[in-house]
Amino acid sequence: MTGLALRSVRHRLASFTATFLSALLGTVLIGSFATLVETANGPVSVADRETLVVMGAVVGGWGGLIVLFSVASTLAVAVRQRAAEIALLRAVGTTPRQARRLLRSEALVVTAAGAAVGALVALGTGRALLALLRSGGLVDASVRYAGGPPSLAASAAGVVLVSLAAASVTGRRSTSGPATTALRDAASNRSRLRWWRVVLGLVPVGYGVALGVVTVTVTADSTDQYAAMATSGSSSILVGVGLATLSPVLLRWSALLVRPALQGLGATGHLAAHNLTRRSHTLSAALAPVVVFTAGTIGTLMLVGIDARTLAVPVADGDTITLLNTVVTGMIALFAAIMVVNTFAAALAARRGELARLRLLGATPRQARTAVLVEAAVVAAVGVVVGGAASLATVVPFAVARDEGVVPDGQLWLPPLLAAAAVALTLGSAAAAARRVTSTGIRAGLAA
Amino acid sequence: MQQQSPRPADALAVRGLTRTYGTGPNAVRALDAIDLAFAEGSFTAVMGPSGSGKSTFLNCAAGVEQPTSGDVVVAGQDISGWSEARRTAFRRRHVGIVFQGFHLVPYLTAAQNVGLPLRLEGRRPDRQHVARLLARVGLADRAGHLPGELSGGQQQRVAVARALVAVPAVLLADEPTGALDTSSARDVLRLLRSSVDELGQTVVMVTHDPVAAAYADSVVFLVDGRVAGWMSRPTAEAVAGQLARLDDLAGAAVAS
Ligand SMILES: Nc1ncnc2c1ncn2[C@@H]1O[C@H](COP(=O)(O)OP(=O)(O)OP(=O)(O)O)[C@@H](O)[C@H]1O
Ligand SMILES: [Mg+2]
Numbered sequence: 001m002t003g004l005a006l007r008s009v010r011h012r013l014a015s016f017t018a019t020f021l022s023a024l025l026g027t028v029l030i031g032s033f034a035t036l037v038e039t040a041n042g043p044v045s046v047a048d049r050e051t052l053v054v055m056g057a058v059v060g061g062w063g064g065l066i067v068l069f070s071v072a073s074t075l076a077v078a079v080r081q082r083a084a085e086i087a088l089l090r091a092v093g094t095t096p097r098q099a100r101r102l103l104r105s106e107a108l109v110v111t112a113a114g115a116a117v118g119a120l121v122a123l124g125t126g127r128a129l130l131a132l133l134r135s136g137g138l139v140d141a142s143v144r145y146a147g148g149p150p151s152l153a154a155s156a157a158g159v160v161l162v163s164l165a166a167a168s169v170t171g172r173r174s175t176s177g178p179a180t181t182a183l184r185d186a187a188s189n190r191s192r193l194r195w196w197r198v199v200l201g202l203v204p205v206g207y208g209v210a211l212g213v214v215t216v217t218v219t220a221d222s223t224d225q226y227a228a229m230a231t232s233g234s235s236s237i238l239v240g241v242g243l244a245t246l247s248p249v250l251l252r253w254s255a256l257l258v259r260p261a262l263q264g265l266g267a268t269g270h271l272a273a274h275n276l277t278r279r280s281h282t283l284s285a286a287l288a289p290v291v292v293f294t295a296g297t298i299g300t301l302m303l304v305g306i307d308a309r310t311l312a313v314p315v316a317d318g319d320t321i322t323l324l325n326t327v328v329t330g331m332i333a334l335f336a337a338i339m340v341v342n343t344f345a346a347a348l349a350a351r352r353g354e355l356a357r358l359r360l361l362g363a364t365p366r367q368a369r370t371a372v373l374v375e376a377a378v379v380a381a382v383g384v385v386v387g388g389a390a391s392l393a394t395v396v397p398f399a400v401a402r403d404e405g406v407v408p409d410g411q412l413w414l415p416p417l418l419a420a421a422a423v424a425l426t427l428g429s430a431a432a433a434a435r436r437v438t439s440t441g442i443r444a445g446l447a448a
Numbered sequence: 449m450q451q452q453s454p455r456p457a458d459a460l461a462v463r464g465l466t467r468t469y470g471t472g473p474n475a476v477r478a479l480d481a482i483d484l485a486f487a488e489g490s491f492t493a494v495m496g497p498s499g500s501g502k503s504t505f506l507n508c509a510a511g512v513e514q515p516t517s518g519d520v521v522v523a524g525q526d527i528s529g530w531s532e533a534r535r536t537a538f539r540r541r542h543v544g545i546v547f548q549g550f551h552l553v554p555y556l557t558a559a560q561n562v563g564l565p566l567r568l569e570g571r572r573p574d575r576q577h578v579a580r581l582l583a584r585v586g587l588a589d590r591a592g593h594l595p596g597e598l599s600g601g602q603q604q605r606v607a608v609a610r611a612l613v614a615v616p617a618v619l620l621a622d623e624p625t626g627a628l629d630t631s632s633a634r635d636v637l638r639l640l641r642s643s644v645d646e647l648g649q650t651v652v653m654v655t656h657d658p659v660a661a662a663y664a665d666s667v668v669f670l671v672d673g674r675v676a677g678w679m680s681r682p683t684a685e686a687v688a689g690q691l692a693r694l695d696d697l698a699g700a701a702v703a704s
Contacts, residue, residue, distance in 0.1 A: 267567040270560075271553070278555040278594070357551045360512060361610070362540020362568045364533045442512045446549070 011411030018346035022074040023111040023159050025338055026067035026371055027118025028125055029331060031155035033060025035126030035147025036133075042146040048139040055133070055324065062234060064158070066292055066332060067439040069241060070339045071111070071159060072166035086175060090361065096175040100168065103175075107167035108160065111198050115156035115372040122152055136323060193249055199360060201245035208390075213399040220401035225311065228401035229303065233325070236299025236394035237292070237332070237364055243386050244288035247270040251287050252280040254382040258347035263372060268367055271358070272374035282350075286343040286429075287379050287386075290422055294387025297418045299394035300329040305411040306395075341429040348372065348433040356435055356445025369434040375432030380423040386421070457498055457524070459578065459618045459650035460509055461485040464518035465587065467504050467673075478504040480673040493650045493661035495687065496670035497695055502654040505670070506620045509652070510543050511535035523617035542567045544611030544619035544649075548626040552595040552603055552610075558582065559591040561612045567624040573613065582611040583640055601632025608639050612649065619643065622651040637663045658687035669694055 040049045086099050094102075126147040131140045187420030215232040243250065255262075255276035262269035262276075276283060304325045311441065348355075355368045363371075399408040438446070467479040477502045481484050486492055492623055507513040511527050514534075520528045523542050527535055543655065544552070552561045562581055563573030582588050585605035586600075595603050602626060611619050626632035641651040641663050646668055653664065661667050666680040671694055679690060 023532075099703060266570055270567055271556075274560065275555045352589060354554065357553065358568075359536065360510075360547075360551060361553075362536055364536045366533070409670050421571075443507055446547075 001323055016078065016106075017042055017371070018342040019071075019075050019078050019107070019110045019163075020072045020114040021298070021342055022339065023163060024118040024121070025335060026071045026159045027068050027115040027156050028121045029335060030060060030064045030158065031119055031122025031152050032125040032129050033057075033064075034059070034151035034155045035122065035145070038148065038151040039130060039143065039146040042144060044143050045140060048143055051133070051139055052143075055327075060323075062237060062328060066237070066241060066296075068159065068162045069244070069292075070289060071163055073285050073288055074339065074342060074346065075107055075111070075163050076170045076280060077343060079107075079167055082350075089176070089322040091377070099175045100171040101166050103171035104164060108164050111160050111163040112156075115159045118159070119152040119156045122155065125146065126151075140269060140321065165172030180444055197245060201242045204238040204242035204245075206242075208235040208242065208393045211235045211238070212393050215397035216400050220397075228398055229307065229321070231366045232310075232394050232397040232401065233303055233395065234298070234394075236295045236391040239393040240292045240295025240299075240387055243295075243390055243415055244291040247284035247287040247291065247386075248280045250386055251284045251379065252277055255378060256278065258378060258381075262374065262378070267363070268370040268374055271371040272378065276373075276378055282347055283375060283379055286340060286376070286426070287383050289336040289339035289343065290380060290383025290426055291387040291390065293333060293340070293425070294365065294384050294419060294422045295390035296332035296336065297329055297331065297387060297421075298391035298415045300325050300332075302327075302391070302395045302411060303398055305414070306399055306402055306404060308407050309410055310404065324434060337425055341432075344426075344429040344433040345436075348430075348437050352437045352440075352445050355434075356440075356442050359438070359442050360446065365438045368438050369431070372430055372434040373427065376426050378425075379430075380426035383426065384419040384422050384431060388419060391415070454627065457488055458521070458651065459488045459490075459523060459628075460486045461521045462505075462518060465505070465508060465515050465520065466517045467501070467508055467513065468516045478673050479508070479515075482670075482673070482675055484668060484675065486650055486652055489644060489648045490649055490666070492653070493664035493666045493667045493682070493687075494652060494654045494670060495656070495667055495691060496663055496676070500670040501673040502670055503622055504653070506622050506654055508652075509618070510545055510620050511539045516618075517528075537569070540568050541614055541693075542617045544614065544616040546604070546607045546611045546619065546621040546624045552606060554595050554603060557592050557594055558598065558606045559607055560586060561595070562613050565610065565614050565662040569614075578609075578613065582606075582613055584612075584642075585609045586635070595596065599632070601628050604628060604632070604636050605639060608636060612643060612647070616649075618650045618652060621651065622656055623656065625655065625657065633657075633660065638675070658684040658691065659681075661687045 023210065031057045036052045037060070040052035042055065044052070082103075086103070088098055089102070090096065127145050128137075130143065130147075134141055134143060146351050208295075211231050212235050215228050215235075217232045219227040257275065259273045262273040304322060307322070355372075358368050358371070359365060395408060396406055400406060462482055462484050465479050465482040465484075466477070469476045469478055480501075482501075482505065496502055497573055504513065508515045509522070511520070511522075514532075515528050518528065519526050522538070525538070525542075530538070539545075541690070547572075553564065556564065559578050559582060562578045566573040579588065579591065582591050582662060585608055587602060587605055587609070590602065595606070598606065608624075611621075619640070624640070625636050628636065637660055640651050640653065644651055644665075648689065651664075653660070655661055662682050662684045664682060666678060667682045667690075668675060669677040669679070669690065676694060677690065679686065
């Protein structure tokens with residue numbers, strides 16, 4: 001089984017590269033912050049310990065949630081796209097159990113390798129992060145880096161375990177049912193969201209909205225200037241992650257809405273419209289990071305802006321808090337951006353055969369690429385709208401709490417700018433991936 | 449009704465068609481200066497041992513692959529030197545394709561798959577034209593089904609309907625029955641035959657099956673990238689006998 005897994009990994013390089021990279025980067029991010037917590041347990045002052053733990057646990061924790069979510073969704077895409085191959089293995093006598101074990105072994109091989117490399121990198125980036133805190137005067141210059149095997153191994157293990165769980169859940173779905181129907185259904189995907197996924201999405205949305213309400217009604221009146229930020233700061237990310245979990249339905253509904261407009265674009269619009277509505281699962285993996293990117297960056301940067309404008313008296317912790325917010329935003333933005341690039345690369349590598357088929361039937365390489373770009377444009381538009389809505393969960397309550405009213409007093413250029421960045425990122429990733437898969441000959445593509 | 453003309457023109461002709469893969473000592477000459485012509489309204493089977501160049505021939509004829517040298521003339525136009533975009537535009541208008549792997553687009557319904565070549569050309573497929581074609585292949589009641597909801601035989605019949613939608617100069621089929629059971633295979637072969645007899649369609653079909661070849665008007669045999677013989681009015685027995693001899697021939701070539 002391991003031999004087969006190794007060979008299969010080699011065969012599906014593009015999609016596994018995506019999984020590998022997301023495990024690697026995920027471990028780097030979670031690991032870097034985890035080393036701060038480990039450092040906090042060394043000989044440091046109480047104040048420094050608190051700063052390090054807040055940075056490590058709170059910021060790292062939020063980042064970790066997003067990272068794990070992304071790693072899981074990348075892996076789910078990789079597994080789901082192999083439905084046809086799994087069906088074939090089952091047709092030649094592989095039992096569902098063996099097929100699932102194959103999927104889990106592959107996930108283990110790829111993510112363990114990624115997490116191991118990530119842990120090594122985190123050893124360095126954790127040190128750099130601490131150096132940043134020291135040079136910013138946030139912790140005392142005497143604080144010594146104490147990150148090592150415990151925190152890094154725990155981060156790597158967390159990433160691998162979540163990946164295995166994601167592979168198991170998706171694998172169970174793609175191996176249930178008789179082998180023959182599996183072979184046939186492999187191509188199309190009309191399945192609905194599972195109840196647990198709906199719950200998993202609605203809980204953070206509800207929690208984020210509740211925090212927003214608490215901000216307006218309770219913490220706004222608190223004597224602690226940062227109480228309102230504490231309750232509303234993470235709402236946009238929470239709501240964003242929750243909505244991202246529901247992205248398959250969001251994408252399908254939106255695509256149904258814009259379908260008439262897409263049909264007007266001719267053949268490429270026609271293809272994109274039907275792919276979006278009938279196979280929303282695959283493309284929604286790209287939608288999720290766009291939503292998180294938009295929600296996280298708009299929410300947090302607007303929050304920082306409002307804070308800077310309205311802070312009555314400069315507070316001792318002010319710098320740390322601004323730095324924290326900026327680091328969170330930067331981290332989310334970077335990670336989400338990589339996930340967008342990653343998902344398009346993986347999704348389109350798996351569609352090489354289908355795009356070659358379109359070209360065989362008379363689509364020019366340009367038409368094949370345009371169809372992909374139209375799909376990406378819809379993903380970008382839906383992502384920006386949904387992510388923008390999610391960011392309101394932070395922006396509106398915090399602006400109200402700081403007496404700016406429902407609409408903040410400044411930086412209103414920021415949301416459109418970030419939205420434009422999200423759109424450019426999405427279209428750029430799709431264009432690059434599409435160019436790569438349509439640059440080979442048709443016959444080679446059909447055989448892929 | 450077969451369209452009667454004094455002397456039917458060639459729907460497809462290749463002259464000196466050569467296709468080499470790779471370079472240097474590893475080069476494979478898949479096609480070696482082939483000359484063939486296929487008259488309008490003819491149904492020709494192409495047979496030969498595995499690796500003899502049959503698929504390469506079809507791919508060159510379809511403009512999917514660029515020949516290394518030689519001419520490919522479809523509907524009177526020499527497409528051999530054209531750019532990929534130009535060959536593609538030409539293919540969707542003048543060449544119908546049915547390959548072994550069905551090659552339907554998984555997220556389009558049967559009717560949408562049939563209309564796709566017209567859409568790619570910027571035309572809106574006529575509903576009735578598509579419905580007639582689906583009825584012709586016996587799938588009038590499956591127009592709204594996705595490929596995943598159709599059997600292999602039904603998918604291949606959709607592919608035949610799609611290949612006919614643009615009224616192509618030539619329909620190229622590569623082992624169209626290779627993945628089908630005997631009765632689905634017979635349905636597909638009858639469809640190809642009736643498109644020749646009733647629509648005057650030109651069909652070139654690669655097959656390994658002597659029974660399938662017997663549906664054609666004539667058979668071309670390829671061995672090692674060269675034409676190794678012709679047979680008109682083929683019967684399954686005669687074709688099988690000829691194939692056995694060709695296998696010996698190819699075997700001798702490998703042994704030498
Ligand atoms: N992309 C390629 N690169 C190198 N060699 C190739 C390539 N495609 C085909 N060939 C070689 O060209 C020769 C002819 O291949 P082709 O696919 O045309 O055979 P075929 O007659 O269709 O065989 P089969 O009946 O098995 O389908 C074979 O020797 C094959 O290995
Ligand atoms: Mg072949």
